[in-house]
Amino acid sequence: MFQSNRHEHASGFIEFRTESLTGIRTRICPERVKRGIGVPDIPEYSEEGCPFCPEKVCQVTPVFPDGSRLKVGDSITFPNLYPFAHYHTVTVMSGEHVVRRFTYDLIHNALSGQIRAMKDQSGYVSINWNYLPSAGASLPHPHLQGLCDAVPDTLLMKYLRGSLEYYNEHNQSWWNYLKESESQTERCLKGTDLFWYAHHVPVGEKEIRCILPATTVSDFQASVSLFSEDLIRILEFYQDMGHGAWNMSIFFATDDEREYFSAFATLVARINPNPLSTSDTAFMEKLHLEPVILTLPEDLGNIWRNCNGNQ
Structure with a gap:
């Protein structure tokens, strides 16, 4: 199902995997979990102004x-x-x-x-x-x-x-x-x-x-x-x-x-x-591997020109 290549280093290993069917690649680095960046709690979120709440x-x-x-x-x-x-x-x-x-x-x-x-x-x-x-x-x-x-x-x-x-x-x-x-x-x-x-x-x-x-x-x-x-x-x-x-x-x-x-x-x-x-x-x-972008590249070029006086 996939090809794998493991690189050992001082703290552990990195495993490079490639899916046979699609060519999709990933890097698995188990040691990085020790950074402790996960937070288990779900924060509180205010209902104020939410368009999906029943009253709106x-x-x-x-x-x-x-x-x-x-x-x-x-x-x-x-x-x-x-x-x-x-x-x-x-x-x-x-x-x-x-x-x-x-x-x-x-x-x-x-x-x-x-x-x-x-x-x-x-x-x-x-x-x-x-x-x-x-x-x-x-x-x-x-x-x-x-x-x-x-x-x-x-x-x-x-x-x-x-x-x-x-x-x-x-x-x-x-x-x-x-x-x-x-x-x-x-x-x-x-x-x-x-x-x-x-x-x-x-x-x-x-x-x-x-x-x-x-x-x-x-x-x-x-x-x-x-x-x-x-x-x-x-x-x-x-x-x-x-x-x-x-x-x-x-x-x-x-x-x-x-x-x-x-x-x-x-x-x-x-x-x-x-x-x-x-x-x-x-x-x-x-999951779809396609970014959703907010700004047109052409608009970005126009903004640059307007900001720098380069018409």
Whole structure:
């Protein structure tokens, strides 16, 4: 599944890993955990001015073209006011401003809202979660984001291309091979309903993945209950290890890739919950491998010229 090269040094080692299918590389440096930079507590966040709290959410958030918002249980789904995808939705998961422990209903209802909002979209769908500002969330109030674009993003493209090449060469799905291979390793997380494992070439701290029995977001409806049950255990596992913030993405493809691709979810833990600032690294940067940039390079050039009098 990957190639590995270990470099020994005075304090321990660095392990360089490269995933065989995609060429994605990572560096694992266990000694750096001794820096003590993790903070287990979730900070207090004020509810003042939060547009997702119950008294405001239906007053200030956008609506779909038919004038509605989609409600499943306590969750509310609506278009993103500041989209960075062709189709971009938000699901407010709960009326609570900060949730300390997530329940099955909160997870299942929010995911079901996203599925209903995204299932008729044509293109490449993902369901995403930044939890807390230290994970890039613009608001601490828990919410999911659904994206759909005509072309797959960087991470998904790597897996689609690699999966097709593997299928053409071996006449079988790489994802089935992945499950068979990882189930025999110490990375496999046994005791869950779906297949979860600690990913062998992580793109973030404590990356955990789930290989779904699905390809499209519509397929996901059949396994969303099992996924929700499992996800609660994964989040509790993170919290028990002292991580109160995380990023999650669930990647889907289209019917055209059904023969050789499986949808998958990935989570990474984030450190140092900080009530004073929002990280500029969120699920797009960490998990999709695509940065979301606020400033046009052309505008930056114009600002330089205006500041320096160079017209």
